[in-house]
Amino acid sequence: MTHGALRSRTLLAAGTGILASAAMTLAVTGPAAAQPTATGPGNGPAAGSTTVSPAGHSYVAELNGGGKATFKAGSVTVTCSVSKADGQVPAAPDNHNADGPVSNTIGAPSYSSCTTSLPGVSATITTGGPWGVSMQNGAPATAGLTIPSGGFVLKTSGLASCTVTAAPSAPATVTGTWTNGSPSSLTFTNASVPVTVTGGFGCPTSATTSTFNATYKVSDTTDPAASITVSD
DSSP states (O other): OOHHHHHHHHHHHHHHTGGGGGOTTOOSSSOOOOOOOOOSTTSSSOOOOEEEESTTOEEEEEESTTOOEEEEETTEEEEEEEEEEEEEOOOTTTTEETTSOEEEEEOOOEEEEEEESSTTEEEEEEEOSOEEEEEEOSSSEEEEEEEOTTOEEEEEEESOOEEEEESSSSOEEEEEEEEOSSSEEEEEEEEEEEEEEEESTTOOTTOOEEEEEEEEEEEESSOTTSBOEEEO
């Protein structure tokens, strides 16, 4: 490969957003998902009653049957084919909230078998810290996933070596749509999270957000015949 060709490919990585590799629950100037807004006096109607069932049951969230989790920035996309997280519905009476969402901690999601849309560039994702989940009944029902500060780090290697950190200075929440079923599902569509990008030549260090798309099936592991549901 000539020096000019190598430089051209490296510039492409920067210009199109090699940062895609920085996208897990994040976003680099993509469509921003609406963040939860305050409710109550002076802020519009209060959130409705929520019950998550079965109380005390453990569950696992995994990519829906052969699905992918994609993290996109500009025209660059990072795709992971394996992702899962473990959680537990709060025990009664904490699985019900008459005035809003039911919240609990969840294990940090894992992401593996990740590829990028750029030739010669690979990506790995590391997560950690206590993550949170908040389920709210509604039409549709929703689930907010809270990333702890620095709890998601995406690194690229190859033609460009960059580090993308989600929620770099404070926890951030992305919100998905919840659908009851057997199993139930949680879908994130163009969810947006703040990020910082560091690295040398070819890294989009000016990027501040990245987008995330994925659909998870949520299965009851305490009783496989039961379903994790969100209702009033």
